[in-house]
Amino acid sequence: MNDSRAWIRRASTAAGLAYTAIAEYELARRLGAQVPIAVMLPVSIDCYVVAALKWFRPFDVALSLALMGAAQVAAHALDAGVVEVDLTLVTVVSLLVPVALWRTHALARHTPRDATPPATVPPVPEQTPTVQPPAAVTLDRVGEQDAPETPELPPGTDQDTEDAEASPPALLTSKDVAELFGVDPSTVRSWVHSGRLEVHDKDARGHNLFHPDNLPQEART
Incomplete structure (x- = not known):
């Protein structure tokens, strides 16, 4: 045509x-x-x-x-x-x-006004190759030569046990014991004089310090 x-x-x-x-x-x-x-x-x-x-x-x-x-x-x-x-x-x-x-x-x-401009092909953008991240390596997939074995410790000798044994309980002052029993500090001093309450140690100022395990039976309940 x-x-x-x-x-x-x-x-x-x-x-x-x-x-x-x-x-x-x-x-x-x-x-x-x-x-x-x-x-x-x-x-x-x-x-x-x-x-x-x-x-x-x-x-x-x-x-x-x-x-x-x-x-x-x-x-x-x-x-x-x-x-x-x-x-x-x-x-x-x-x-x-x-x-x-x-x-x-x-x-x-001069280019005629009625002429149709030639079709232009848009440039093809360059494609950047996608780099796949390496697969995560877990300890389950690591060989024995890559993950050294941790020697097993005897029962009762793990790190938590050692930390528990190495940290003694905090000592209580007379004020702490009085608040625990709901009494006045003078009552705590009378317990010491009567032998009912054992003094575990003294602080730098000479004040009595009490071990929680040595409190009278009323304080434990």
Whole structure:
């Protein structure tokens, strides 16, 4: 379908240019141009028409066809004897070539507004290879040579037991014992004098210190 349309356009353009070129050439000859120079009139107008149709700017398409039509009317009017060669006709025909030259170069130098820009392919972003993190290694998967065995300790000799044995219980002051029993500190001192309460140690100021295990039976309940 596209091929047939292209051939139709080409055939129409070729036929139209060939038909009008003859009249334009004869017009130039009637106005006194020599053979090599007379050929330049149809060549310049036809090149402008082709450029206007190729880049298809509405203004230039209309103007190029108007120039071609003006040359045709003038040529056929002279041939029919309707008009005679005068200054007005010579001026109009002489301006056809400069106008066609100007617009042809203008089309070739500038991108037409109606042209569709070429499709651009967006660049493909570079893909960074994903590095998988190493699998977590557990002690269950480590060989015997990688995880040295911890020697087993006899019962009662583990670290917790050692810490418990190494940390003696905190000693109580007379005030602590009084609060524990709910009595006055003077009562605690009387217990010491009566032998009911054993003094375990004394602090730097000479105050009595009591071991929790040596409290009277009432304090344990």
